[in-house]
Amino acid sequence: MTKIDKLIAYLSEKKHKLVQGYAVARKDGILIHSTLRETDPHLAAVMAAIIGSSETFIQSTGAHVKNVTVLIESTEINVLMTGTGKSALLAVVTKPDVETYTLIPYVREVCGGIAKILD
Numbered sequence: 638m639t640k641i642d643k644l645i646a647y648l649s650e651k652k653h654k655l656v657q658g659y660a661v662a663r664k665d666g667i668l669i670h671s672t673l674r675e676t677d678p679h680l681a682a683v684m685a686a687i688i689g690s691s692e693t694f695i696q697s698t699g700a701h702v703k704n705v706t707v708l709i710e711s712t713e714i715n716v717l718m719t720g721t722g723k724s725a726l727l728a729v730v731t732k733p734d735v736e737t738y739t740l741i742p743y744v745r746e747v748c749g750g751i752a753k754i755l756d
Contacts, residue, residue: 656731658674704719
C-alpha cells in the first residue's frame, strides 16, 4: 500500500467507506496512480482540463484562484476533483446516492498529505 493509498484509506474510514475509487494525476495530465477499475488512458488529461478550465473561468471574473474544487454528479457516480498542491490533482469517486460535497473537508485534508508527498 502506497502512502497515497493510506491517505485515501483514511478518507474512506472517516466517511464510512463511501469512496469507490480515486485517481491522482499531475497538473500536466500525467496519471500518477488510480484505483478506478477501468481507467481511460486520457483520464489524467481530462482531470487537468477540468481543473484548468475552472481556474481560467474564475480568473476571467477577476477573482483570485485559491483552490478549485469541482463536483460532477451523474446517475452512476459522483466525482469530486481538486488540486493537491503545486503539482497534482485528486479525483475521488463515490456512489451517486452519496452527498459527495460532505467529503470536501476530508478531501482537503488528504490533499495536504498528497502535496507533502509530491510537491
